[in-house]
Amino acid sequence: MRLYFYELHEGATDLMTDALLVSDRDHSPEQFASMVGTARTAIIETFEEDTLVEAIARELERSHGFTYISDEKLRASMSVGMADEDVYLVESSDEFRSIVAEMERS
Numbered sequence: 001m002r003l004y005f006y007e008l009h010e011g012a013t014d015l016m017t018d019a020l021l022v023s024d025r026d027h028s029p030e031q032f033a034s035m036v037g038t039a040r041t042a043i044i045e046t047f048e049e050d051t052l053v054e055a056i057a058r059e060l061e062r063s064h065g066f067t068y069i070s071d072e073k074l075r076a077s078m079s080v081g082m083a084d085e086d087v088y089l090v091e092s093s094d095e096f097r098s099i100v101a102e103m104e105r106s
Helices: 029-043 052-065
Strands: 004-009 018-023
Touching: 004 052, 018 052, 029 052
Parallel strands: none
Antiparallel strands: 004 018
């Protein structure tokens, strides 16, 4: 089975949050944009998730069969590094959430 991956980003002025989604159907970028717009309109006034991105991802999961790759669906997480002590299994916790941050190195 082929899988197709899609990504949502929240605005540059907000905490940078991303959501990854997977589908067994190949949607064109235009189709995906249309689905995202429809999902946003459907939830914009009523969503209860922590971020708009998460709310849209969950709506796409409900309405279009995407799978939102959220923290609760992760089976394992590893930390990796050059030194042996930097390679370990990360314990899951309900107290912490994953975030993706993009930083410019100076």
